Amino acid sequence: VTKRAAVLVTGTEILIGRVQDRNSGYLARELERHGLVLERVVAVDDDEAAMRDALEGLLALGVDLVVTSGGLGPTHDDRTVAAVAAVTGRRLVLDEPTLAQIDAITGAFAASRGLDHELWREGNRKQATVPEGAAVLPPVGTAPGVVVERSGQHIVVLPGPPSELAAMWATVPGHPLLRDVFGGDAPGRHVLRVFGVPESSIANVFEELGGDAGGTETTICAARMEIEVLVRYGPQAAGAADRLLEGLRERLGSGVYAEDERRLEEHVIDGLRAAGCTLATAESCTAGLVAARVANVPGASDVLLGGIVAYANEVKLQALGVPDALLREHGAVSAECARAMADGVRRALQADVGVAITGIAGPGGGTPDKPVGLVYVCATVGDDVEATEHRFGDGGRDNIREWSVTSALHHVRRLLQRVPSRA
Amino acid sequence: VTKRAAVLVTGTEILIGRVQDRNSGYLARELERHGLVLERVVAVDDDEAAMRDALEGLLALGVDLVVTSGGLGPTHDDRTVAAVAAVTGRRLVLDEPTLAQIDAITGAFAASRGLDHELWREGNRKQATVPEGAAVLPPVGTAPGVVVERSGQHIVVLPGPPSELAAMWATVPGHPLLRDVFGGDAPGRHVLRVFGVPESSIANVFEELGGDAGGTETTICAARMEIEVLVRYGPQAAGAADRLLEGLRERLGSGVYAEDERRLEEHVIDGLRAAGCTLATAESCTAGLVAARVANVPGASDVLLGGIVAYANEVKLQALGVPDALLREHGAVSAECARAMADGVRRALQADVGVAITGIAGPGGGTPDKPVGLVYVCATVGDDVEATEHRFGDGGRDNIREWSVTSALHHVRRLLQRVPSRA
Numbered sequence: 001v002t003k004r005a006a007v008l009v010t011g012t013e014i015l016i017g018r019v020q021d022r023n024s025g026y027l028a029r030e031l032e033r034h035g036l037v038l039e040r041v042v043a044v045d046d047d048e049a050a051m052r053d054a055l056e057g058l059l060a061l062g063v064d065l066v067v068t069s070g071g072l073g074p075t076h077d078d079r080t081v082a083a084v085a086a087v088t089g090r091r092l093v094l095d096e097p098t099l100a101q102i103d104a105i106t107g108a109f110a111a112s113r114g115l116d117h118e119l120w121r122e123g124n125r126k127q128a129t130v131p132e133g134a135a136v137l138p139p140v141g142t143a144p145g146v147v148v149e150r151s152g153q154h155i156v157v158l159p160g161p162p163s164e165l166a167a168m169w170a171t172v173p174g175h176p177l178l179r180d181v182f183g184g185d186a187p188g189r190h191v192l193r194v195f196g197v198p199e200s201s202i203a204n205v206f207e208e209l210g211g212d213a214g215g216t217e218t219t220i221c222a223a224r225m226e227i228e229v230l231v232r233y234g235p236q237a238a239g240a241a242d243r244l245l246e247g248l249r250e251r252l253g254s255g256v257y258a259e260d261e262r263r264l265e266e267h268v269i270d271g272l273r274a275a276g277c278t279l280a281t282a283e284s285c286t287a288g289l290v291a292a293r294v295a296n297v298p299g300a301s302d303v304l305l306g307g308i309v310a311y312a313n314e315v316k317l318q319a320l321g322v323p324d325a326l327l328r329e330h331g332a333v334s335a336e337c338a339r340a341m342a343d344g345v346r347r348a349l350q351a352d353v354g355v356a357i358t359g360i361a362g363p364g365g366g367t368p369d370k371p372v373g374l375v376y377v378c379a380t381v382g383d384d385v386e387a388t389e390h391r392f393g394d395g396g397r398d399n400i401r402e403w404s405v406t407s408a409l410h411h412v413r414r415l416l417q418r419v420p421s422r423a
Numbered sequence: 424v425t426k427r428a429a430v431l432v433t434g435t436e437i438l439i440g441r442v443q444d445r446n447s448g449y450l451a452r453e454l455e456r457h458g459l460v461l462e463r464v465v466a467v468d469d470d471e472a473a474m475r476d477a478l479e480g481l482l483a484l485g486v487d488l489v490v491t492s493g494g495l496g497p498t499h500d501d502r503t504v505a506a507v508a509a510v511t512g513r514r515l516v517l518d519e520p521t522l523a524q525i526d527a528i529t530g531a532f533a534a535s536r537g538l539d540h541e542l543w544r545e546g547n548r549k550q551a552t553v554p555e556g557a558a559v560l561p562p563v564g565t566a567p568g569v570v571v572e573r574s575g576q577h578i579v580v581l582p583g584p585p586s587e588l589a590a591m592w593a594t595v596p597g598h599p600l601l602r603d604v605f606g607g608d609a610p611g612r613h614v615l616r617v618f619g620v621p622e623s624s625i626a627n628v629f630e631e632l633g634g635d636a637g638g639t640e641t642t643i644c645a646a647r648m649e650i651e652v653l654v655r656y657g658p659q660a661a662g663a664a665d666r667l668l669e670g671l672r673e674r675l676g677s678g679v680y681a682e683d684e685r686r687l688e689e690h691v692i693d694g695l696r697a698a699g700c701t702l703a704t705a706e707s708c709t710a711g712l713v714a715a716r717v718a719n720v721p722g723a724s725d726v727l728l729g730g731i732v733a734y735a736n737e738v739k740l741q742a743l744g745v746p747d748a749l750l751r752e753h754g755a756v757s758a759e760c761a762r763a764m765a766d767g768v769r770r771a772l773q774a775d776v777g778v779a780i781t782g783i784a785g786p787g788g789g790t791p792d793k794p795v796g797l798v799y800v801c802a803t804v805g806d807d808v809e810a811t812e813h814r815f816g817d818g819g820r821d822n823i824r825e826w827s828v829t830s831a832l833h834h835v836r837r838l839l840q841r842v843p844s845r846a
Contacts, residue, residue: 163819295709318773
């Protein structure tokens with residue numbers, strides 16, 4: 001049977017909108033990957049009564065697992081452990097081994113800065129205080145996590161800083177106390193990532209193939225200019241899933257660009273590596289976002305030489321060598337300029353592949369002829385070109401820039417498919 | 424009395440972690456700005472029973488307002504309006520004027536693409552179907568919003584796409600049906616934004632000044648390398664708030680860099696405008712993120728000329744003119760290289776102000792001498808220099824890059840404070 005989960009996010013800073021919660025999204029992905037169904041996410045501020053009320057509400061859903069984030073710090077407004085103790089009917093007790101661990105961490109820090117370790121003592125004792133009988137997850141920063149159970153339902157308490165939460169989460173699915181929650185047979189899952197095909201066409205294809213008639217469970221989901229088709233299936237439906245996926249692949253053809261979870265920029269980097277090509281970027285309205293997306297990937301320096309952000313026309317002329325006559329005849333927002341930018345940055349940085357974006361992200365700068373949302377994307381290698389004129393409409397400056405970046409990465413990806421692999 | 428609110432986010436794509444919810448963060452900020460206390464955020468998938476259960480739970484908190492996001496589309500899995508109708512005990516009825524509005528929007532779209540408008544008919548009727556007696560918020564995309572009331576509690580139903588939600592939200596605080604919710608005297612609020620002072624020092628200063636003894640309500644919140652001190656106060660506490668703020672300003676000195684909500688990059692652009700200076704960026708490990716942050720601001724092209732992403736050393740040498748001997752003596756990750764990059768990009772793009780980042784974002788590339796997290800930031804104008812060596816530690820590639828970008832923007836801001844204003 002499928003295990004069910006809920007997430008409780010705590011933090012006044014989130015409820016007053018000063019900090020964007022990213023932990024619930026991370027946990028949602030991770031739970032899905034481990035075959036659990038996330039039924040509900042709740043966020044409350046640092047009030048202990050609200051936390052208790054929210055915890056009771058989530059447990060009342062009958063879920064197998066509640067994961068909490070935040071509220072494990074050393075100060076008085078970090079109250080998650082107290083709330084969990086109250087809800088599970090346990091006393092709070094000092095865990096001496098954990099205290100020793102935290103003392104060692106803060107002692108080393110204090111010594112390195114020449115500070116008095118006494119300043120940490122009280123906070124450390126608070127952080128080492130856990131519900132009686134709970135299992136402690138060793139601290140990543142200074143806050144330990146907690147695993148505790150009530151009548152067969154498990155609560156896992158994790159720290160709020162996203163990097164600490166992720167590092168501690170890595171120890172959760174294999175935790176001996178959580179064998180029942182994570183040990184079952186996770187349903188099979190397979191993802192098709194589709195670019196350049198409208199969501200409605202994919203939905204039509206899916207219906208024509210008979211939909212989820214064979215016991216599969218399919219989600220078609222649009223995000224960031226691509227569509228993900230996620231097919232989940234139990235052991236009995238494995239054959240049906242295979243047939244459905246085969247049908248989708250056949251009907252969607254080259255629209256399916258990946259069947260894994262790697263980020264688009266990882267596909268681009270792998271494509272560059274396979275082709276033995278280096279990349280340089282030339283960006284106007286996106287102002288560095290393409291280069292930054294590629295550099296998201298550790299090891300990007302193997303293939304990314306760099307780029308030129310040519311926001312002003314003088315930079316297009318001088319740094320990218322776009323001809324003055326071209327700018328005067330076609331304007332900076334033109335297919336011709338995008339092509340000249342892509343070739344220019346290859347020349348300037350001595351790269352194999354150039355990719356360029358020039359467009360109008362708005363809100364100002366549009367004309368009837370060249371409205372906000374008009375964006376030219378061009379990628380070149382040797383004499384080969386992949387180019388598109390986008391008319392995104394006035395979808396907002398941030399969206400237009402993000403769509404343009406995603407489009408540019410797909411241009412590089414497609415271009416590289418035509419370059420013979422060196423491998 | 425302070426009004427209380429809750430937010431319900433709907434969408435299976437969020438619960439399975441394929442899409443990051445950003446609407447709850449936006450609504451949290453907006454509600455805070457309007458003086459409402461957001462007590463709880465709940466996210467559920469597209470299941471109508473789950474939505475009803477979550478809505479009942481939020482109304483049971485006694486909040487004055489529940490805002491929902493998502494589930495207003497034309498397909499069968501868009502169920503928010505049905506759930507709201509059930510919870511408020513209302514029938515679903517077709518709203519003819521709204522149907523005419525939606526038909527006009529989709530008709531124009533179909534005509535522009537040469538498509539058969541009949542394809543939209545059924546979906547449009549579904550989208551124009553609302554709880555009986557509800558007020559309709561005109562569609563921004565094709566989905567209308569809804570305002571509906573149950574025993575003095577109001578539910579506002581908004582669409583899921585963030586840009587649609589924000590545009591429709593703009594009509595909510597002034598809506599005649601919501602006068603009781605938004606019409607009260609919002610508490611006073613004032614924000615001090617502090618950079619370069621540890622959170623614990625600010626907390627100490629706050630305590631030494633007597634804390635919230637005069638009836639103020641202060642939140643000290645760290646985010647993105649800055650600390651925000653938010654002081655809220657009722658009419659009786661206005662004087663106490665003034666004294667507290669005065670004390671904080673005096674004790675924190677130049678650590679307080681702003682007392683408004685403008686983004687850091689807006690402060691940078693305003694500083695550049697006031698000084699009559701143009702900006703160019705030279706980025707290694709951040710690979711374009713500084714330029715992109717500055718270009719977040721509409722009208723950035725007035726002052727941002729562009730930048731050079733110098734990921735490879737050859738680009739530092741050739742495009743930025745960093746001397747070969749300097750690279751050999753000090754290495755690419757050095758204060759000397761950062762300075763040469765900042766000056767080099769000013770020269771290359773003929774800008775007044777140059778800002779440069781070079782560092783090791785990890786996870787690879789660190790050495791005992793130059794560990795992961797070592798980042799040099801430098802900004803120059805004329806002969807004036809603002810430079811810092813950061814040792815961020817191994818806090819994760821994304822964090823190191825984001826901290827570096829924020830630091831670089833503060834370097835430009837501080838440098839500009841020493842340039843006489845042209846105004």
